[in-house]
Amino acid sequence: MPDYQVGLYRHYGVGFNSDFVTVKVVGEPPVLTPEQLDALIHNRQQAELWLELLPPEHFELEGFNLIQLVDVTEQEILSELKYDLLEHNVLQTPARFEQIQEKLRVLFAQPSLQLGIAAYDEKKRAFVDFGRKINHSFLTKQVQHQSADSSFRLIYERLLREREPLVLKNVATADIPEDLREQIIGLGINSAILALLPYGNDTVGLLELGTLEVGGLDEFSLDKVAQFLPLFAVAVKRNAEDLQTRIHSIIREKFTAIHPTMEWRFMDAARNLLGQIDAGNRTAEMEPIVFEEVYPLHGSCDIRGSSTARNEAIQGDLIEHLTLANKVLKKRRTTSTCPFWTS
Incomplete structure (x- = not known):
């Protein structure tokens, strides 16, 4: 049902109470055989059968029914989120992400609520944009393009250190750096919640919730956040693994064996290629892998033609040994009186 006060909708469960209804028989009650009773019990949904065996004109209902609407918005939204995130x-x-954001708006009754998701790279020890077509994070993108880089990183380091969600009930008075406060307010966010996405002992991402209303998100909102936080963690983990699978597939297709110390550069190139392909550039090519002004102190190499030279050397050794063996046999034949050596 629509909730016109907040401009969203709510889910209601309907309960019926007929305790105050009395059924009276008019005239002679219908007589039913055991077979007919059994047919009614096993065919509760067949209205035609009931109307035939129990004609309505033989009954009267007196009293009143109670119909109760119970708000089940929270249970319904959490159930839908669980299904969606699988x-x-x-x-x-983008379209599915917007649908999930809309459901969270209904859950928190905040029409202006914004949802942000950022994946966390354990190797780089940094939050990265999730996906390639759009940037789902409304905060981490500021790290890359704004002057508040260090302030945002302080917040993320605090989250990683304390392992507890950060609640900014009123961004204007929150205990955060001034430049960071201005950046968040500039995004149209006056209250926010930042929470890590844990997967076992690892951190796979960051969940961001922000709203225009001051106090729209507070400590009481954490109870709802805790219910769907694991769902987002599983979704981020699964999508990150799918992305890694695609990256490794491109590396296996484009290159031969790669030394582990250089694998990161090839993975970055494969990730950039996927970004171009997902952006619609079907003719995109892998960028050149070049290490400018890098001089290795130690490395592994393969000499061109070494396998052929090795095979020719082995062949020469065999010929030399067989030639010497032949000379020995011929010498033995000329000096031996054994009849087995006569020609």
């Missing part, structure tokens, strides 16, 4: 690449599809 879908493949749901967080990388």
Whole structure:
């Protein structure tokens, strides 16, 4: 049902109470055989059968029914989120991401609520944009393009250190750096919640919730956040693994064996290629892998033609040994009186 006060909708469960209804028989009650009673019990949904065996004109209902509407919005939204986040690449599809954001708006009754997701790279020890077509994070992108880089990183380091969600009930008075406060308010966010996405002992990402209303998100909102936080963690983990699988597939297709110390550069190139392909550039090519002004102190190499030279050397050794063996046999034949050596 629509909630016109906040401009969203709510889910209600309907309960019926007929305790105050009395059924009276008019005239002679219908007489039913055991077979007919059994047919009614096993065919509760067949209205025609009931109307035939129990004609309505033989009964009267007196009293009143109670119909109660119970708000089940929270249970319904959480159930839908669980189903949605099990879908493949749901967080990388703009339309599906918008649908999830809309459901969270209903859950918190905040029409202006914004959802942000950033994946966390354990190797780089940094939050990265999730997906390639759109940037789902409304905060981490500021790190890359704004002057508040160090301030944002302080917040993320605090989250990683304390392992507890950060609640900014009123961004204007929150205990955060001034430049960071201005950046967040400039995004149209006056209250926010930042929470890590844990997967076992690892951190796979960051969940961001922000709203225009001051106090729209507070400590009481954490109870709802805790219910769907694991769902987002599983979705981010699964999508990150799918992305890694695609990257390794491109590396296996484009290159031969890669030394582990240089693998990171090839993975970055493969990730950039996927970004171009997902952006619609079907003719995109792998960028050149070049290490400018890098001089290795130690490395492994392969000499061109070494396998052929090695095979020719082995062949020469065999010929030399067979030639010497032949000379020995011929010498033995000329000096031996054994009849077995006569020609």
